[in-house]
Amino acid sequence: MTPLSRKGWIELCLRPPVILDGAWGSLLQQRGLPAGTAPEAWNLTHPGEVLAAGKAYVQAGSQIILTNTFGGTQISLARHGLAEQTFEINRTGAELSKRAAGSEALVFGSIGPTGTMLMMGEITSTRMSEAFLEQANALKEGGADGLVIETMSDLEEAVLATRAAAATGLPVVSCMVFDSGPQNHHTMMGITPAQAADAFEKAGAWAVGANCGRGPDDFLPLCHAFRAATRLPLWMKPNAGLPEIEDGKTVYRMTAGEFAELVRPLWEQGGAAFIGGCCGTDPSFIHALQTNPPA
Amino acid sequence: MDDILNKLSHCIEFGKTDRASPWPPDMKDQDGAHELALKALELGHSPDLILESLVAGMEVVGRKFSENKIFVPQMLMSAKAMKAAMEHLKPAFESGRAKRKGIFVIGTVQGDLHDIGKNIVAMYIEGNGYEVVDLGVDVKPEQFLAEIEKRPECVVGLSALLTTTMINMKRTVALIREKHPNQVICVGGAPVTEKFCRDINADFYSPDPQGAVTFLNKLAS
Numbered sequence: 001m002t003p004l005s006r007k008g009w010i011e012l013c014l015r016p017p018v019i020l021d022g023a024w025g026s027l028l029q030q031r032g033l034p035a036g037t038a039p040e041a042w043n044l045t046h047p048g049e050v051l052a053a054g055k056a057y058v059q060a061g062s063q064i065i066l067t068n069t070f071g072g073t074q075i076s077l078a079r080h081g082l083a084e085q086t087f088e089i090n091r092t093g094a095e096l097s098k099r100a101a102g103s104e105a106l107v108f109g110s111i112g113p114t115g116t117m118l119m120m121g122e123i124t125s126t127r128m129s130e131a132f133l134e135q136a137n138a139l140k141e142g143g144a145d146g147l148v149i150e151t152m153s154d155l156e157e158a159v160l161a162t163r164a165a166a167a168t169g170l171p172v173v174s175c176m177v178f179d180s181g182p183q184n185h186h187t188m189m190g191i192t193p194a195q196a197a198d199a200f201e202k203a204g205a206w207a208v209g210a211n212c213g214r215g216p217d218d219f220l221p222l223c224h225a226f227r228a229a230t231r232l233p234l235w236m237k238p239n240a241g242l243p244e245i246e247d248g249k250t251v252y253r254m255t256a257g258e259f260a261e262l263v264r265p266l267w268e269q270g271g272a273a274f275i276g277g278c279c280g281t282d283p284s285f286i287h288a289l290q291t292n293p294p295a
Numbered sequence: 296m297d298d299i300l301n302k303l304s305h306c307i308e309f310g311k312t313d314r315a316s317p318w319p320p321d322m323k324d325q326d327g328a329h330e331l332a333l334k335a336l337e338l339g340h341s342p343d344l345i346l347e348s349l350v351a352g353m354e355v356v357g358r359k360f361s362e363n364k365i366f367v368p369q370m371l372m373s374a375k376a377m378k379a380a381m382e383h384l385k386p387a388f389e390s391g392r393a394k395r396k397g398i399f400v401i402g403t404v405q406g407d408l409h410d411i412g413k414n415i416v417a418m419y420i421e422g423n424g425y426e427v428v429d430l431g432v433d434v435k436p437e438q439f440l441a442e443i444e445k446r447p448e449c450v451v452g453l454s455a456l457l458t459t460t461m462i463n464m465k466r467t468v469a470l471i472r473e474k475h476p477n478q479v480i481c482v483g484g485a486p487v488t489e490k491f492c493r494d495i496n497a498d499f500y501s502p503d504p505q506g507a508v509t510f511l512n513k514l515a516s
Contacts, residue, residue, distance in 0.1 A: 025459075029459065035406055035457070035459035035460055035462070036405075036406030036407055036408070036433075036457070036459065036460050079408045080408070115409060115410075115411060116411075117371075117411060119368055119371065119372075120371065120375075120414075179485075180363075180366065180367075181363045181366065182363050186363075186366060188366070188367050189366055189367055189368050190365070190366025190367065190368060190369075242486070242488065243458045243486055244488070244490065244491070245461065245462065245465070245491050245494060245495075249462075250458040250459065250461070250462070250486075279458070
């Protein structure tokens with residue numbers, strides 16, 4: 001598949017809903033990734049398992065899959081003693097997803113938060129920007145068709161990531177997690193969809209949206225709030241609700257069918273161009289989105 | 296209440312740490328919690344009275360947070376201002392002239408390396424007049440146990456951010472309960488719920504730091 005041009009991007013956005021993927025970490029855990037270890041390390045140590053996770057989503061009907069690089073900034077990887085392998089982990093992550101995607105899907109490189117707070121003076125914005133730029137460049141070198149900034153709470157951090165990603169020239173999607181305040185319409189740091197949309201548009205994002213959160217039923221109002229603030233395409237990847245613990249195992253009660261019932265309206269009524277899932281979803285959830293297309 | 300103590304409460308409520316701090320913008324170039332706490336001591340106010348006005352400011356912060364009028368950043372700035380003022384009161388606490396409200400031992404459970412949420416809670420509880428012992432991240436159940444044995448009067452707080460590591464909360468609670476059945480244990484973190492707290496036999500869950508402070512205040516009173 002040729003790299004995604006601006007024209008190709010527009011054509012893609014004109015054929016919604018574009019089906020995204022679901023959670024990766026839990027798939028890798030099913031394949032033996034121990035809890036609490038960095039999933040990103042598996043790009044180098046267990047590439048076959050990472051490839052299989054990507055393929056599972058492509059087979060389920062994902063038109064865009066992400067990469068196993070969510071915690072892939074040097075700042076996050078340093079906590080696991082992997083700082084020096086940052087570039088390789090990200091480049092390989094993109095390469096593995098590209099192999100899984102073949103000619104069936106596009107690959108967007110995943111960039112998550114660094115786990116540090118700018119406002120507390122734990123880190124400088126320069127250092128943070130450098131880390132995002134390193135990750136974005138590595139993902140591009142590995143062949144990513146676009147980049148997605150996700151699960152952000154702090155607008156300043158998300159904007160730094162967006163700018164770094166945009167500097168690669170690839171299409172950039174910027175998302176935050178809205179799980180606080182009245183109706184869960186603010187991020188933990190108090191940012192609204194309107195503030196996020198405005199800042200991301202100025203920072204060079206090609207699409208904006210929300211992921212993770214407390215459950216898909218929060219997302220239709222979020223779509224409306226984003227729609228009122230921007231004309232950029234919307235990207236929505238909700239969790240399958242909140243987890244419960246049963247016999248020492250994490251369980252999400254929501255079924256793939258229930259999830260699809262709640263997520264399809266994000267396109268039908270909310271105007272989202274891209275829909276997929278986050279924590280608690282697996283290829284069967286993506287398949288449910290795919291095999292029950294809206295009339 | 297004295298004017299300077301009122302001003303101090305105001306600085307805590309709005310997160311004004313010191314004169315140099317640019318936050319909040321409308322208090323630029325004014326004295327902050329750092330300067331005012333020092334002045335209050337020089338004027339002869341007792342450390343207990345000063346702490347009381349700090350806590351009064353913090354209570355407003357907690358209320359506004361519960362009412363969704365402010366978010367984590369504002370709360371953190373208030374906690375930072377509180378910390379700046381508390382620095383001046385430390386000698387009085389250490390010499391026993393003034394009393395802390397209690398001891399809170401906090402850590403992120405084994406296998407989990409996330410510390411933002413845990414740090415926010417630690418700062419906020421410290422800002423509310425408690426001594427906080429922060430054991431850091433990836434804390435083994437045995438480390439919690441050792442700390443409890445050193446400080447039998449403490450309340451323990453367990454944090455986890457991942458659905459995959461919250462399981463370790465259960466193991467930690469079980470080990471503590473084995474030796475200290477009456478130890479008070481609080482749990483928190485993104486995937487944690489009230490039901491999970493009950494299921495693993497912990498004592499208290501709150502979705503936000505203010506809930507934890509309200510709970511601790513009840514225990515301390």
